[in-house]
Structures are given as structure tokens and as C-alpha cells.
Amino acid sequence: MGKFVITVRKNGEFQFNLKASNGQVVLSSEGYTKKESCLNGIESVRKNSQDPSKFEVKVAKNGKPFFNLKATNGQVIGASQMYASEVTLKKGIASVAANAPTAPVVEEI
Numbered sequence: 001m002g003k004f005v006i007t008v009r010k011n012g013e014f015q016f017n018l019k020a021s022n023g024q025v026v027l028s029s030e031g032y033t034k035k036e037s038c039l040n041g042i043e044s045v046r047k048n049s050q051d052p053s054k055f056e057v058k059v060a061k062n063g064k065p066f067f068n069l070k071a072t073n074g075q076v077i078g079a080s081q082m083y084a085s086e087v088t089l090k091k092g093i094a095s096v097a098a099n100a101p102t103a104p105v106v107e108e109i
Contacts (some may be wrong), residue, residue: 002099005043006107008037012016014038014109017044018078018100026095027069028031042105044077045069049100055093065089069096 002020007017013031016038020026027045032038046070048054056068056076064082067089071077078096083089 002095002103004045004100004103004105005108006042006105008109016042016105018096020095020099023058025081026092026099027080030076034043039105041077044102045096046102046103048072048077049096052093052097055096057089067093093095 001019003062004016004018006014006016009031011031013033014035014037015031016029017025018027029038029041029045032041048069054070056070058068059065060082062082064084065086066082067080068076069078080089080092080096083092
């Protein structure tokens with residue numbers, strides 16, 4: 001089972017990572033000034049990860065594909081790592097969709 005891990009960045013902002021059952025990070029958030037906002041971001045990921053239209057596939061300057069998960073208002077709520085291929089990118093999206101709804105929240109603060 002995957003999990004959401006909340007950490008604090010060096011600048012004091014809160015961030016979450018969604019980790020797959022193998023421990024690999026499949027989605028990372030922006031920085032939040034308040035822990036409550038970070039928790040709201042996690043809830044938004046839980047909800048929006050179930051709508052395939054909320055995943056936006058992009059290609060980085062180095063040619064590697066990645067994806068953003070967007071909220072209903074169009075704001076990016078999480079970004080993936082860079083993937084080696086479109087096949088592995090699709091597995092990453094599937095992992096977010098499968099893990100996010102029931103993943104527990106763990107604080108590493």
C-alpha cells in the first residue's frame with residue numbers, strides 16, 4: 001500500500017510526497033506555508049486522482065515525459081518525476097490513481 005509522507009522543507013514549508021508500495025515517489029506537491037493547507041492538498045489528490053482528465057502529460061526540455069495532477073480549478077496539486085518512457089509514465093499515473101484514495105498520511109516532521 002502506498003502512503004502520503006509530509007515533510008518540512010529547509011525554508012519551513014510543508015510538502016507531501018505520495019509513495020507507491022515499493023517506496024518510490026510517484027507524486028510531489030508544491031510547498032505550503034501551513035500544515036492544514038498541505039493536508040487539504042492531499043485530500044484534493046485523493047479526489048482528483050480518480051478522474052483521468054485531471055492528469056496532464058507533458059514533456060520536459062530533456063525529452064522525458066512527466067505528468068501533473070490538476071485540481072478542478074486547474075491548479076497543479078502534484079507533479080511526477082521524469083520517466084524514461086510513455087509506458088512507465090502510464091504506470092506512474094495508474095499508481096497514483098490506485099494508491100491515493102486510501103493511502104495513509106505519515107508525518108516525517
